Amino acid sequence: MINTTVNLGGIKMKNPVATASGTFGFGLEYQQFIQLEKLGAIIVKGTTPAPRQGNPPPRIAETPAGMLNAIGLQNPGVNKVAGEIIPRLVHLNTPVIINIAGDTVEDYALVANKLDGVPGVAGLEINISCPNVKKGGIQFGSDPRSAAEVTRAVKAATKLPVIVKLSPNVTDLVAMAAAVAEAGADALSMINTLLGMAIDVDRRKPVLGNITGGLSGPAVRPVAVRAVWQVYRAVKLPILGMGGIMTTRDALEFILAGATAVAVGTANFVNPRATIEIIEGIENYLREQGFNNINQLTGLAHAGI
Amino acid sequence: MALLVQGEIVSHMERAPGVFMVEFIAPNLATVARPGQFLHIRCSEGNDPLLRRPISIHAVDRDRGRVGILFQVVGRGTALLARRKDGVIDVMGPLGRGFSTGSHNLMRAGSIAVVGGGIGAAPLFFLLQELARCGDPARVKVLLGARSANQILIKEEIENLGYTMELATDDGSVGHRGQVTELLLKLLPEGVSYVYACGPAPMLKAVCAFLSEAGIPGEVSLEERMACGVGACLSCACQVKAAGGGVHYRRACVDGPVFPAGEVVW
Ligand SMILES: Cc1cc2nc3c(=O)[nH]c(=O)nc-3n(C[C@H](O)[C@H](O)[C@H](O)COP(=O)(O)OP(=O)(O)OC[C@H]3O[C@@H](n4cnc5c(N)ncnc54)[C@H](O)[C@@H]3O)c2cc1C
Ligand SMILES: Cc1cc2nc3c(=O)[nH]c(=O)nc-3n(C[C@H](O)[C@H](O)[C@H](O)COP(=O)(O)O)c2cc1C
Ligand code: FES
Numbered sequence: 001m002i003n004t005t006v007n008l009g010g011i012k013m014k015n016p017v018a019t020a021s022g023t024f025g026f027g028l029e030y031q032q033f034i035q036l037e038k039l040g041a042i043i044v045k046g047t048t049p050a051p052r053q054g055n056p057p058p059r060i061a062e063t064p065a066g067m068l069n070a071i072g073l074q075n076p077g078v079n080k081v082a083g084e085i086i087p088r089l090v091h092l093n094t095p096v097i098i099n100i101a102g103d104t105v106e107d108y109a110l111v112a113n114k115l116d117g118v119p120g121v122a123g124l125e126i127n128i129s130c131p132n133v134k135k136g137g138i139q140f141g142s143d144p145r146s147a148a149e150v151t152r153a154v155k156a157a158t159k160l161p162v163i164v165k166l167s168p169n170v171t172d173l174v175a176m177a178a179a180v181a182e183a184g185a186d187a188l189s190m191i192n193t194l195l196g197m198a199i200d201v202d203r204r205k206p207v208l209g210n211i212t213g214g215l216s217g218p219a220v221r222p223v224a225v226r227a228v229w230q231v232y233r234a235v236k237l238p239i240l241g242m243g244g245i246m247t248t249r250d251a252l253e254f255i256l257a258g259a260t261a262v263a264v265g266t267a268n269f270v271n272p273r274a275t276i277e278i279i280e281g282i283e284n285y286l287r288e289q290g291f292n293n294i295n296q297l298t299g300l301a302h303a304g305i
Numbered sequence: 306m307a308l309l310v311q312g313e314i315v316s317h318m319e320r321a322p323g324v325f326m327v328e329f330i331a332p333n334l335a336t337v338a339r340p341g342q343f344l345h346i347r348c349s350e351g352n353d354p355l356l357r358r359p360i361s362i363h364a365v366d367r368d369r370g371r372v373g374i375l376f377q378v379v380g381r382g383t384a385l386l387a388r389r390k391d392g393v394i395d396v397m398g399p400l401g402r403g404f405s406t407g408s409h410n411l412m413r414a415g416s417i418a419v420v421g422g423g424i425g426a427a428p429l430f431f432l433l434q435e436l437a438r439c440g441d442p443a444r445v446k447v448l449l450g451a452r453s454a455n456q457i458l459i460k461e462e463i464e465n466l467g468y469t470m471e472l473a474t475d476d477g478s479v480g481h482r483g484q485v486t487e488l489l490l491k492l493l494p495e496g497v498s499y500v501y502a503c504g505p506a507p508m509l510k511a512v513c514a515f516l517s518e519a520g521i522p523g524e525v526s527l528e529e530r531m532a533c534g535v536g537a538c539l540s541c542a543c544q545v546k547a548a549g550g551g552v553h554y555r556r557a558c559v560d561g562p563v564f565p566a567g568e569v570v571w
Contacts, residue, residue, distance in 0.1 A: 025537030029559075032306050032535075045539075053554060060530050060540040065352040067532065071539045074554065218352045246352065269356055269532045270347065272309065272397065 002286050003293040004279075006040070008238050008261050009187030010161035011095050011123045013040035016255065016294055017279045020242050020265030021046060021099035021125060021165075022071065023216075026085050027092075033272035038279060039094050040261060044081075046101040046127050049110050051077035056209035061198045066219030066244070067266060068196050070210035073101055078111045086120045095122030097163065100154075105140075108150050109157040116158040123160050125240075126150060129167030129192035141167035141192070144179035151183035163187040163240060166231075168223055169195045177231045188231060189240035189263065191224045217266040218244040225257050232258025232299055246274065248281025255282075255294070256301040307400055307535065310334055311393040315371065321456050323378045324424065325387045326363070329394050332370030338362050340432035341403025341526055341563040344374065345534035347395040348382040358382040359531050359558070361428035361503075362399060364462075375427040375458065400534050401562050403428075404501055404524060406435050415498030418523075420448045420489050420512060422504025426458045428526060429503055433466055442467035446492060450485025450504070454478035486511040493519050500566065502526070510571045523566040529557040536560075544570040 004015040018041035024030060027042045036042060054074025061068045075081070081098065089096050098121055100111040108126060115121050128150055129141035140146045147164070154162055164180040166173060168191040177188055193214025198207040206212075224243025232239060241259030245251050246267045254262045267274040286294060312329030320326045334344075345357040364373035378384050386394075417436070421429045426449055436445055447470035451457045457472055457479060464470070471488050472480030481488055486508055489500070493515060500523030502512045509525045516523050529541040536559035543561065545568045547553045552570050555561065 023533070023538055025533075025535075029533070029535045029537040033309065054539060054542060057542050058530050059542060060532050060538075062354055062356055065355055067356060069532070069538070069540065074539045074542070217355050266355070266532075269534070269538065272535070 001292070002283060003295075004283060004286070006260050006294060008041070008161075008240055009123070009163060009185075011041065011097065011187075013095060013261055015040040015279050016261040016282065017251065017275050018043050018097070018240065018261060018263040019268065019275060020263035021127065023265040023268050027089060027096070030268065030272055034276050037093050038276055040279070041095045041097055041122070042089070042092075043097040043099055043125055043263060045075055046073045046099045047075050047078050047081045047111060048073060048101050049078055049107050051075065051080070058207060058209055061207040061213065063196070063198055063215065064219060066215050066217030068198055068208060068213035068215055069193065070208045070213035072210060078114045082114055082118045086118055090120030096120055097123045097125050099125045099127050099165070101127040105150050105153045109153040112154040112157040112160075116160060121160060123163060124154065124158060125163040125165050125189055126154055127165050127192070129165050129169070141176070142170050144175050147176055148179040148183035151180045151185050155184040161186040163189050165189040165192055166227070167192050168220075168227055173227055174230055174234045177235045177237075181235045181237050185237060187238045187240060187260075188235070189242065190227045190231065191220065191243045194220050194223060216244065218246055220244045221250060221253075225253050228254055228259050229257040229301075233302065245278070246270070248278050248285060251278050251282060252285060252297070255297045256299070258299040258302065260295075260298055306337070307398055308334055308337075310396050310398070312372065312396060313393055314389065314391050317390045320375065321458060324375065324456070324458060325378070326373060326375045327386075327394065328364075328371050328373040330370055331372045331396070334396070334398060335365045335367050335370050335372050338365050338372065338399040338431075339403040340406060340435045341428055342399035342401050343428070343562060344396040344398035345400055345531070346374075346386065348385040354382045354385070356532055357397065357534060358386070359400075359534060361526070362431050363427045364430050364434065375424070375430070377424040397534060401558055402560065404432050404526075404563050406432065406439070415496040417445045418448060418489060418492055418497045418500045419445060420485060420500060420502040420504070422450045422485050422508040423452070423456065424458070425502075425504030425508070425526070427503075429501065430459055430462060432501060433463060433468060437466045437468075446471070446497075448473070448485050448488045448492070450474070450488075450508070452476065484508070484511070486515065490515055493521060497521060499523055502566070509569070513566045513569055513571065516566045524563050525566050525569060526563045527557055527561050527569065531558050534558045546570060
């Protein structure tokens, strides 16, 4: 018997594969292609206190082996998410994690508080790393003290497990991770998108309506694997690794670098069955390589280094 | 409910310079597809270009279980797609809300105008197939526009379905010299009661303005860049009028790509 269950800071997952926030809607959109019940966890779109319209189009641009997005946290607001959307997911035997965002520390605490005790919510992922909104987001994600403050406020506002999602757009990622760990985070997730930009040479204008956007997809994978590797060595919190995972082998890179679980984002757009194929692929790898527990692989590439 | 299909390519033709028609086998897709819906097509086998490309369903042959697409090479994705002459094509679909071809449209008194600009003719052929099946081609007027005579697409196929049509070209090499919208403007007072349109944004903008002025209903198919194609990523936002006044973003991939002409904000 192979054991693929993992514990991500108090969130029990039947396998280590989740969907990345913002790339999987509220899950329902993908039911036509996969059984949501097979997923390790579903992480839904960033939720803010009030509804948000998002940024003007065009909101995406394709770049070499990747894409830029500037959605701008379009979402229906926490009341609608808690009242209308989560109830449609509550029957699933898969943990649902809500990604939360805001402009101020109070915003984060408010959303966290409103989701506390809502049936069907297994945990929160704090997005302090969104590059596409003017205030908040990235601002908290680039200063260790602000990041710690948001983490403490959210922890105080909820009993749910709290995952803090880190931005790669910082000079010292390890310092950020250490600060939020110290402030009480139950787990870390990394990486959010890398700040980037593309210019349309024919129109001689930025491609995105928002001018800059977040880079995701295979292009960012080496940066993400490095981030997981460094943080794993410095901070003793479970890590949810993501960034450009398309296949089983990509997911295994993250786990070997130190991730307890992984999230699949952009790959869903290309192959809506990517998550399921990766879940099956990891099981096959374990079997073929003679492991009986996924947790044996976490951080294994560090052995002897 | 969309399908994931690996369809075997059975024909591949360059129909006009840089415009390709590809037909593949997909019986289930052919059965459920509706006019105006689109497919999300993988153009490369590797990670570059990464995203699928939205391409309309151009024609459906339910008896033989075949689906056709008609596309113009404009960049890397479509260039790669054009090079694939045999083997399989990886498509997701049918996606989106297509044209409404219900009886409420076909029962209206007056005639129906179907207006296409350039490659925008692609989804209109499937619409015309469907209108011919459940309506009367004599009541439908087809207006097609393009830059030049050799860019007028699928004229014979449309005539074979029993439709009459009028053409417009920028250079006057065939039909009216000028915009296809000028043909529409002339036709509207002659008892047109419903309009379907697909084409470049400036053309659709003009169509919507004419319809609003004349008080005639219709629907237009919009293009936005898409990532997921299924409503999950919010990449394809387009502004439409909200029910209670004001405007809001809708997703072109699931709330569209076809929208009522009166709702689109230009
Ligand atoms: C619902 C829908 C149905 C479509 N149906 C057809 C069809 O039947 N036949 C056809 O030829 N084309 C169709 N298109 C347009 C087609 O998707 C784009 O031409 C294609 O994605 C371009 O890919 P590329 O890699 O070749 O070009 P890229 O290198 O990606 O881009 C080349 C140029 O095309 C523009 N472009 C890219 N993506 C889009 C897009 N989604 N919409 C508008 N412009 C874009 C870019 O701004 C750029 O100027 C449709 C688009 C949508 C949204
Ligand atoms: C279209 C899109 C929307 C996203 N929205 C969010 C979001 O709302 N909150 C968040 O924390 N991350 C968001 N992300 C970031 C992803 O969750 C993920 O961290 C990133 O894309 C890297 O993973 P990937 O390369 O597998 O996509 C978004 C990414 C994309 C592509
Ligand atoms: S393309 Fe993802 S929501 Fe429309």
